[in-house]
Amino acid sequence: MKPVFAKVLEGFETNIFVTREINRPFFSTEFHFHKECQFTYIVKSEGRRMIGDSLDTFTSDELTFIGSDLPHVWHNDSQDLNINHAASSMALYFEPDKLISTLSLFFNTSKLEQFFAQSQRGLIFHGKLKNDLKSILQKMISSEGIPKTILLLELFQKMLNSQEYSFLSSPGYTNTYIAKDNEKIDKIFRHVFDNFSKEINLEEVSKIANMTKHAFCRYFKTRTQKTFIQFVNEVRISQACKLINEDKNQIGNIAYDCGFNSLSNFNKIFKTTKGITPSEYKNELLK
Template sequence: MAKVISFQIPKSQREFVRYQEDRGRHFYDKLHQHPQLQLTVILEGKGQFLSGDYVGRFQVGDLFFLGENVPHVFRSDPEYFEENGKLSTAGNTIFFDFAALGTALGELEDLQALRKFKDFSGLCFQVLGETKSRILEIFDVFPESYGLARFQFAIQLLAILDQAGDSLVPLNRPTLIRGLSERDGKRMDQVMQFLLENRFRQVSLEEASEKANLSKEAFCRFFKLRTRKTFTQYLQLLRINEAQKLLQETDLPVSEIAFKVGFENLSYFNRSFKSILGMPPKAFRK
């Protein structure tokens, strides 16, 4: 499948299922969306997964399922962007293009179960447990399949997801408007990139609104509508997300981590961490 361009719908090639392997120093780092459903397994690399009001991390072995038109980005950690770095990323993705089924989706009784996936528009999930194991088994043989065998695997994957139950964990809530216009998408991408690059320093509302080319009042409305978070809350989420990484991967004292991720007050960092993750930093590290 061709690279999915940010906020542009790829022309249909009349394929119900497409398979893509991403290999490189870092994953595609622009906020983007597309009408195809997406099933992605992370084979190498780690970083932040952002989608709507969700701010979390991805790592090797994670499996994600995204509905139609979910604005999202797998943003590799900063070390993956270093010029002479030796790190690399790898991920495999299967796309499902329901538009390719035409009227069959609404007319064929055999395909009625697929219609529920239309309700997943704007939503993303992490796949866990036995469901994940069954899906990864199909991922192992999927690249060599073609024609009816590939179509059969695709339907089998959707059937597994249909019966996933609690193994399909919702990560975000649908935004008030599902999907973004190309203009709003580019604006949101600029803001996201700016926040990710500057999240460890004091970032003012004025700076962020200038990046979006909006007044402060208009920017606050724009941002809250698309993330369900205020600018300050979202920035705090990004910082706590980075603190999780440092708590897991380093032996740095909690006070130093708090300072590194942009908090000037340790007690405020502890309160913020607990309010978001339900436990203090030291307990999370253990």
């Protein structure tokens, strides 16, 4: 999946920040990145998201913060595409350099700059901080002028005075995508998202990408910083975690529903990916 460079504030060059509210049948953006930082609150939807090299499922009531030039996408499952208004979200975008330049006229912005640097791994909020930021973002959507700017500063104050967030991408992650990337990776990602429950062989995806198997493996690893097999397994494990969270079916059934051909292989890959076994994961949820 190629990350397309996007100009979020195009047409709003004089604005330091903008808010947007989205209500669509499904999220339709490509894997992309932009200079602007982005808060995203998922009001209603579920599926899979990629932020940097992080791949996981997402559900309603999720709040994330994406740093500058960090590739990302939210992808709805194919079976959800016929549901009207299945994808609803609120977002805040701001140009970090322009914001820092403006705020530095009033106070020391070093702490804020440090946070923005950390956000280049992507953040997901939880606990009281998530609820506080969500409430502020909701108010910003319906505000204008000075009240909206005051809410922006309040949001930053809350964010800087709490550590109720987790990093998404791995330490040291960098955006390795280049402008000449075409749609090869985009097609492969969507093919895996829609077919992870079936057998996906390397020859099949290489043909979709119109490449030899060897060339495709090298291309995929260079762009995503992981092997194709590792990516497929991460998609399957993320779905397994979703099903375990929903308490659907026995673990053995979940393994086969997610595309694994044996329970032992599922247990092994689950532990490698999550650090614990599926049973231990389920027990942690029950505590």
